[in-house]
Amino acid sequence: MEQVEHSDNTLLLSEWQDLLNQTSPQVHDILTALSDEEIRHLVTAFYDYMLSHSESELFLNTDQVNSRLSHSMFHWLRSVLGSAGEDLPQLLENQRAIGIVHARIGLPLDLVARGARKLKNELYRLLQAKETIPASLLNDAICFSSLAMDTAIEAMTVSWSPGYQNSMRAQEQYRLLSIYDDVNVERERQINALTSWENQFIYNIATGLPAADIITLSASEFGMWLAHKGRYLLGNPEMLASIDELIKQADDRLARMRASEKQTEESRLSLLQAIRQLTGQIHRLLLAMFDAQVELENGKDPLTQLFNRRFIPTIMRREISLALNVRKPFVLAMIDIDYFKKINDSFGHNAGDMTLKSVATAIFDHFRSSDYVFRYGGEEFMVLLVESDLSQASIMLETLRAKIAGLAIEVAPGKPISVTVSIGLAEFDYHPDYKRLIEKADRALYVAKSHGRNRLEASRN
Numbered sequence: 001m002e003q004v005e006h007s008d009n010t011l012l013l014s015e016w017q018d019l020l021n022q023t024s025p026q027v028h029d030i031l032t033a034l035s036d037e038e039i040r041h042l043v044t045a046f047y048d049y050m051l052s053h054s055e056s057e058l059f060l061n062t063d064q065v066n067s068r069l070s071h072s073m074f075h076w077l078r079s080v081l082g083s084a085g086e087d088l089p090q091l092l093e094n095q096r097a098i099g100i101v102h103a104r105i106g107l108p109l110d111l112v113a114r115g116a117r118k119l120k121n122e123l124y125r126l127l128q129a130k131e132t133i134p135a136s137l138l139n140d141a142i143c144f145s146s147l148a149m150d151t152a153i154e155a156m157t158v159s160w161s162p163g164y165q166n167s168m169r170a171q172e173q174y175r176l177l178s179i180y181d182d183v184n185v186e187r188e189r190q191i192n193a194l195t196s197w198e199n200q201f202i203y204n205i206a207t208g209l210p211a212a213d214i215i216t217l218s219a220s221e222f223g224m225w226l227a228h229k230g231r232y233l234l235g236n237p238e239m240l241a242s243i244d245e246l247i248k249q250a251d252d253r254l255a256r257m258r259a260s261e262k263q264t265e266e267s268r269l270s271l272l273q274a275i276r277q278l279t280g281q282i283h284r285l286l287l288a289m290f291d292a293q294v295e296l297e298n299g300k301d302p303l304t305q306l307f308n309r310r311f312i313p314t315i316m317r318r319e320i321s322l323a324l325n326v327r328k329p330f331v332l333a334m335i336d337i338d339y340f341k342k343i344n345d346s347f348g349h350n351a352g353d354m355t356l357k358s359v360a361t362a363i364f365d366h367f368r369s370s371d372y373v374f375r376y377g378g379e380e381f382m383v384l385l386v387e388s389d390l391s392q393a394s395i396m397l398e399t400l401r402a403k404i405a406g407l408a409i410e411v412a413p414g415k416p417i418s419v420t421v422s423i424g425l426a427e428f429d430y431h432p433d434y435k436r437l438i439e440k441a442d443r444a445l446y447v448a449k450s451h452g453r454n455r456l457e458a459s460r461n
C-alpha cells in the first residue's frame with residue numbers, strides 16, 4: 001500500500017565516516033564505555049520529558065515506553081554513540097527504517113527535534129559530571145556525540161520527508177486540487193481531443209492534403225495535455241508507458257509517410273488503418289485510467305462498494321487517536337475467502353465476482369455502522385471493530401464465519417455454491433504504528449489458514 005522512495009545515503013555515509021575519522025579513538029572509547037545504567041538514565045530522562053507533553057500522547061504511552069520503546073531507544077543510543085564499531089551503511093539503513101515508521105504514524109518533526117535536544121542535554125551533563133574524562137577530551141566527546149546524533153536524525157528525516165510528506169501529500173493535493181474539479185469533465189475533454197486529432201488526420205489523408213500539414217499526435221492538444229498534466233494525474237506507470245509507446249508508433253508512421261516521396265492509395269489506406277488501431281488502443285487505455293482515478297477518488301471498490309485501501313492510513317490514524325483518548329481498544333480482523341481460486345477456475349470469473357459481492361455484503365451487513373469494512377485485496381477483507389476487545393470481536397466474527405459458511409450463493413441459475421472464510425484477529429495494543437497491527441492480524445489469518453481454514457485465530461502477542 002505504501003511505497004517508499006529509496007534514499008541516497010552517500011553524502012551522509014561519507015560525512016559520518018569523516019566524523020569518525022576525525023575523532024580520536026579515546027573519544028570513541030569514552031562513549032562506548034558508558035555503562036548500561038548511564039544509557040538507561042538517558043533513556044528515562046528522555047521519555048519522562050516527552051511524556052510530560054500532551055503532543056506526544058498519541059505516539060507514546062507509558063505501557064509502550066516500558067515494554068518496547070525504552071529498549072529500542074537504548075539500542076539506538078548505543079549504536080549511534082558507538083558508531084565507530086558499527087557497520088555504518090547498515091546503521092544508516094536502520095535510521096531510514098526508523099524514519100519510515102515515524103512517517104507512517106505521522107510523528108511531527110518538531111517532536112523528534114525536541115526529543116533529540118533533551119537527549120543531548122542530558123548526555124552533556126552526564127559527560128561533564130564524569131571526573132574520569134580528561135578536560136582535553138570532553139569537548140570532543142560532546143561534539144562527536146552531538147554530530148553523530150544529528151547525522152542519524154538527518155538520515156531518518158531525509159528518508160521519510162520526500163517519500164511521504166512531500167511527494168505523497170503534495171502529489172495527492174496536486175491531483176485533487178490543482179488541475180481539475182471534475183474527472184468526468186476532463187475525461188470527456190481528452191477523449192474529444194484525441195478523437196478530433198484522429199478525425200483531422202483521416203480528413204487530411206482522405207482528401208490528399210500533404211502529410212507535412214498533419215500535426216503529430218505528441219504535439220496535438222491531447223499529446224501536450226498528456227505530457228504536462230495527464231501523466232501526473234493518471235499516475236499509472238505501466239499504462240502511461242503503453243500510451244507513450246502507441247503515440248510514438250503513430251508519430252513514426254506519420255514521419256515515414258512524410259518522408260516517402262510517392263504516396264499510393266494503398267499506403268494511405270494502410271496508414272489510416274494503423275492510426276485507427278493505435279488511437280483505438282490509446283482510447284481504451286485512457287478510459288481505463290480515468291475510471292481507476294474515479295474509483296480511487298471515491299475511495300470505494302467498484303465491485304463490492306466497500307472502502308478500498310486508500311483511506312486505511314487516515315482511518316487507522318484517527319481510530320488510534322480515539323482509542324488512546326478513550327483508552328478503549330479496537331480490533332482488526334482480516335477475512336479471507338478460502339480456496340477462492342477454485343471458484344474462478346471451476347465456475348468462471350463472473351461467478352468469482354458474484355461470490356465476492358455476496359461475501360462483502362454479508363460482512364458489511366454484519367457489523368455496526370460505526371465499524372469499518374474495507375476490501376483489502378483480491379479476496380481479502382479488513383474490518384475495524386471500534387471500541388471492542390478480542391473477546392467481544394471473537395463472538396461477532398465467529399457468528400459471521402458461520403453465517404458465511406451457510407450462504408447459498410447463486411453463481412448461475414439453480415447453481416448455488418457455498419464458501420468459507422478464514423479470519424485473523426488482533427487487538428490494538430496501543431502502539432501508534434497501525435501497520436504492525438495489520439501485520440499481526442495477517443499473521444493470525446495465516447495461522448487460521450494453516451490450521452485448516454474456515455476458522456478464526458487471534459493474535460496472542
Ligand SMILES: Nc1nc2c(ncn2[C@@H]2O[C@H](COP(=O)(O)OP(=O)(O)OP(=O)(O)O)[C@@H](O)[C@H]2O)c(=O)[nH]1
Binds near residue numbers: 337348350353379
Ligand atoms: N473473480 C475475481 N477473482 C479475483 C479478484 N481478485 C482476485 N481474484 C482471484 O482470487 C484468487 C486468489 O487465490 P489465492 O490467493 O491462491 O487464494 P485462495 O485460492 O483463496 O486460497 P487460500 O486463500 O489459500 O484459501 C486468484 O486466483 C485471483 O485471480 C476479483 O476481483 N474477481
